Amino acid sequence: MQNKKIKKILMNKLALQEIYVTGDSNHIEIIAIGEIFTGMSEVKRQQSVYTSLMSDIMEKKIHAITIKSYSPKEWNKKKHNYSP
Numbered sequence: 001m002q003n004k005k006i007k008k009i010l011m012n013k014l015a016l017q018e019i020y021v022t023g024d025s026n027h028i029e030i031i032a033i034g035e036i037f038t039g040m041s042e043v044k045r046q047q048s049v050y051t052s053l054m055s056d057i058m059e060k061k062i063h064a065i066t067i068k069s070y071s072p073k074e075w076n077k078k079k080h081n082y083s084p
Helices: 003-014 042-058 072-081
Strands: 018-024 027-033 065-070
């Protein structure tokens, strides 16, 4: 599955402010930033991303995912350490 398609799915389903998707269909790395994650536990954040991609995971279009998710406030503190 193309990274652009994953990005589009997550942007639409989770109303994210920013998203970075890297890797290939064997291993996708996702950094998702959105208000939806404010006050949400790390487990709930990952569940929301997995749920949005579940049909593609079940169809084996995506094999493995690493997810990092942040509220915009959290991302503002972390983003200086990230370069896509």
